[in-house]
Amino acid sequence: LPVLAVVGRPNVGKSTLVNRIIGRREAVVEDKPGVTRDRVTYEAEWAGRRFKVVDTGGWEQDVLGIDASVAAQAEFAIEAADACLFVVDATVGATDTDEAVVRLLRRAGKPVVLAANKVDGQSGEADAATLWSLGLGEPFPVSSLHGRGTGDLLDEVLRKLPEAPEQRFGSAVGGPRRIALIGRPNVGKSSLLNKVANEDRVVVNELAGTTRDPVDELIELGGVTWKFVDTAGIRKKVHLQSGADYYASLRTAAAIEKAEVAVILIDTTDKISVQDQRIITMAVESGRAIVIAYNKWDELDEERRYYLEREIETEMQQVTWAPRVNVSAKTGRHMEKLVPAIETALAGWETRVPTGRLNAFLGEIVAANPHPIRGGKQPRILFGTQAGTKPPRFVLFASGFLEAGYRRFIERRLREEFGFDGTPIHISVRVRE
Numbered sequence: 127l128p129v130l131a132v133v134g135r136p137n138v139g140k141s142t143l144v145n146r147i148i149g150r151r152e153a154v155v156e157d158k159p160g161v162t163r164d165r166v167t168y169e170a171e172w173a174g175r176r177f178k179v180v181d182t183g184g185w186e187q188d189v190l191g192i193d194a195s196v197a198a199q200a201e202f203a204i205e206a207a208d209a210c211l212f213v214v215d216a217t218v219g220a221t222d223t224d225e226a227v228v229r230l231l232r233r234a235g236k237p238v239v240l241a242a243n244k245v246d247g248q249s250g251e252a253d254a255a256t257l258w259s260l261g262l263g264e265p266f267p268v269s270s271l272h273g274r275g276t277g278d279l280l281d282e283v284l285r286k287l288p289e290a291p292e293q294r295f296g297s298a299v300g301g302p303r304r305i306a307l308i309g310r311p312n313v314g315k316s317s318l319l320n321k322v323a324n325e326d327r328v329v330v331n332e333l334a335g336t337t338r339d340p341v342d343e344l345i346e347l348g349g350v351t352w353k354f355v356d357t358a359g360i361r362k363k364v365h366l367q368s369g370a371d372y373y374a375s376l377r378t379a380a381a382i383e384k385a386e387v388a389v390i391l392i393d394t395t396d397k398i399s400v401q402d403q404r405i406i407t408m409a410v411e412s413g414r415a416i417v418i419a420y421n422k423w424d425e426l427d428e429e430r431r432y433y434l435e436r437e438i439e440t441e442m443q444q445v446t447w448a449p450r451v452n453v454s455a456k457t458g459r460h461m462e463k464l465v466p467a468i469e470t471a472l473a474g475w476e477t478r479v480p481t482g483r484l485n486a487f488l489g490e491i492v493a494a495n496p497h498p499i500r501g502g503k504q505p506r507i508l509f510g511t512q513a514g515t516k517p518p519r520f521v522l523f524a525s526g527f528l529e530a531g532y533r534r535f536i537e538r539r540l541r542e543e544f545g546f547d548g549t550p551i552h553i554s555v556r557v558r559e
């Protein structure tokens with residue numbers, strides 16, 4: 127989906143406006159700014175079109191211009207977006223901080239829609255008009271509190287958002303596959319990127335059928351050109367006093383959104399943490415192909431290795447199906463295994479099982495392992511079909527409710543039979559009486 131970043135200084139009413147846009151499904155207003163909030167993107171729909179809204183509310187406490195590193199972080203959100211909605215308080219007018227945001231927006235070169243907020247009465251119209259001075263074109267007067275003007279604003283937003291950003295990245299026409307390198311800070315993302323970029327770099331200026339986003343890098347590996355998305359977020363290292371987790375998850379969410387496959391780095395010298403798992407969950411829930419790269423393998427001694435394998439067994443259960451590579455970004459160990467793992471994951475992600483084969487297989491496993499009898503009845507799977515790919519989605523029609531354990535069994539058997547390595551698969555069950 128196309129991504130809209132909502133930016134603006136504190137107290138201009140961003141969160142209220144975000145709530146308006148997403149239809150108040152999420153209560154973001156009560157949140158303390160930034161830092162601890164996990165969710166930073168929301169799905170919205172207007173005039174039949176869906177898009178993602180990234181709430182950059184998190185940087186409001188530190189504020190632009192005061193701390194350069196914070197401003198740099200805000201830039202990531204802007205860079206990762208397809209368009210920006212810049213919110214200004216019309217009752218206050220343009221402040222120095224607003225001007226600083228304008229400079230960020232200019233540098234990013236993304237389409238911008240200017241919202242003049244808090245226009246609740248007639249006089250507000252004139253206040254809104256003064257914001258022409260920001261040089262961003264027409265200010266749209268809105269009252270996010272009362273909803274006034276937000277329809278026109280969203281119409282304009284839709285005009286600025288691309289229809290389907292996927293097309294721009296060229297997957298439909300055989301352009302480079304898109305990889306996101308994700309993982310918590312210091313797992314070695316930038317080291318890995320440098321390793322693959324320095325050794326096998328080809329300078330690709332113009333590749334047929336693609337336009338290049340400046341935050342992405344085209345890198346040739348194993349004779350194939352890949353697009354590493356959102357690398358600006360990896361290369362620009364900034365050290366933050368506060369909000370680091372928030373920005374990291376913002377970047378991660380944006381990168382996953384643009385990618386087809388996520389390479390998730392784990393620092394093997396450190397215990398596998400809740401933060402690692404949260405990142406994995408984001409990738410799985412977004413339905414991306416997944417490869418796990420266990421990094422810093424050069425540092426492992428026998429003892430740590432022993433405990434690491436135990437941790438992998440217990441902490442990595444949600445991605446037991448993901449290809450695994452044990453690498454060192456420092457020494458280059460097993461770098462050559464990365465591409466085959468990525469290719470495996472993408473192949474699984476795109477696998478389509480013909481309906482005939484699927485049903486023959488379902489028939490066999492159901493005959494050999496019928497669902498347990500519940501309340502005197504035995505639910506049966508009547509028919510199945512694969513409704514989609516990327517990731518594979520199955521719909522099973524059954525004569526009764528299928529227990530979670532049985533669904534897991536079906537998933538496991540489907541994986542064994544059809545090889546969905548490296549991809550989440552979705553199974554939904556429809557009950558037919």
Ligand code: GDP
Pocket residue numbers: 309310311312313314315316317318360421422423424425453454455456457
């Ligand atoms: P990022 O925050 O995920 O981009 O992590 P960096 O690439 O900046 O790496 C964090 C630290 O880990 C740096 O000091 C790197 O030199 C170190 N590092 C990264 N990869 C490896 C590796 O494979 N082995 C070892 N020993 N150190 C590594």
